[in-house]
Amino acid sequence: MRLTGDYHTHTIYSHGKGTVLENAMRAKEIGLQEIAITDHGFEQLAFGLRHERIPQLIADCKEASRLTGIPVYVGTEANLCDENGRTDLREEDYKDFDIFLMGIHRFVKFTHFRDFWNMFVRNSVDTTFHIRPSKSLVRYNTNAYINSIKKYPIDAVTHLNYQSFCDVVEVAKAARDYGTYIELNAKKVHLTDEELVKVRDTGVRFIIDSDAHTVDRVGDTKLVDKILSRVDIPRDRIDNIDGRKPNFRFRAYKEKNL
Numbered sequence: 231m232r233l234t235g236d237y238h239t240h241t242i243y244s245h246g247k248g249t250v251l252e253n254a255m256r257a258k259e260i261g262l263q264e265i266a267i268t269d270h271g272f273e274q275l276a277f278g279l280r281h282e283r284i285p286q287l288i289a290d291c292k293e294a295s296r297l298t299g300i301p302v303y304v305g306t307e308a309n310l311c312d313e314n315g316r317t318d319l320r321e322e323d324y325k326d327f328d329i330f331l332m333g334i335h336r337f338v339k340f341t342h343f344r345d346f347w348n349m350f351v352r353n354s355v356d357t358t359f360h361i362r363p364s365k366s367l368v369r370y371n372t373n374a375y376i377n378s379i380k381k382y383p384i385d386a387v388t389h390l391n392y393q394s395f396c397d398v399v400e401v402a403k404a405a406r407d408y409g410t411y412i413e414l415n416a417k418k419v420h421l422t423d424e425e426l427v428k429v430r431d432t433g434v435r436f437i438i439d440s441d442a443h444t445v446d447r448v449g450d451t452k453l454v455d456k457i458l459s460r461v462d463i464p465r466d467r468i469d470n471i472d473g474r475k476p477n478f479r480f481r482a483y484k485e486k487n488l
Contacts, residue, residue, distance in 0.1 A: 306329070337437070387411070417453070
C-alpha cells in the first residue's frame with residue numbers, strides 16, 4: 231500500500247511547524263503525487279488561519295507547486311460550530327480553496343452557548359475522565375456531523391469521534407450518501423476497531439491522511455498501517471493509495487456552481 235496524496239497537513243499558517251514549501255518538498259521526497267495544506271479554520275481561537283493571510287497562503291502553494299512539480303492544494307480543516315452543522319468556511323471563501331475538510335475541535339468560536347457546552351465542555355469532560363457519554367450528547371454530536379455533511383460540500387470528515395462521541399454508523403451513512411470521505415487519521419486513534427468495522431460495513435469510502443504538524447510526518451501512515459493489519463478494509467475502498475486519487479466533492483461543487 232502506497233499513499234498517492236496526503237490531504238491533511240498543517241503549516242505555520244496555523245500551528246504546524248513547517249512552511250508550505252517544506253511540506254511540499256517532503257511530499258515530493260517520499261514519492262507523493264500531490265499534497266494539500268489544510269490549516270485550521272478561521273474560528274479556531276488559538277491558532278486558526280486568518281482571512282488576511284489567504285492571499286499569501288495561495289501564493290505559497292502556487293510557488294511550492296512550481297518548485298516541486300506536484301500539485302499543492304489550498305485547503306482548510308474547518309471547524310464544526312453547532313448542531314445545525316455550521317462550519318467556519320464561508321461560501322464567499324470557497325473560491326480561495328481547493329480542499330474542504332471538517333472536524334470537531336476545541337477552542338472554537340461556537341455559534342451559541344449550548345454548542346460550546348456540548349461540543350467543548352461535555353465532550354472534554356467525558357473524554358478526560360472516561361465517562362460514558364449520555365444519549366443526548368451522542369445525539370447532539372451525531373446531528374452536528376450529519377447536518378454539516380448534508381449542508382456543505384465537505385470532502386472528508388477528519389478524525390471522526392476523536393475527543394467527541396457520536397453514532398459513527400449514522401455519520402458514515404450520511405457521508406456515504408453525500409459523497410464525503412471518512413478519514414483514517416494517522417496522527418491519533420479516533421475509532422476503536424469495533425467502530426471501524428461498523429463504519430466499513432456502511433459502504434462509505436475512505437482516505438488516509440497524516441494530519442502532519444511537523445514536516446517529517448508528511449505522508450506518514452504507520453498508525454493506520456497497524457489498524458489495517460487488524461481491521462480488514464478493502465483496499466479499493468481507500469481512494470488515495472496505489473496511484474488512485476479521490477473524487478473530491480468540493481471540487482465538483484465548485485466546477486458546477488462557481
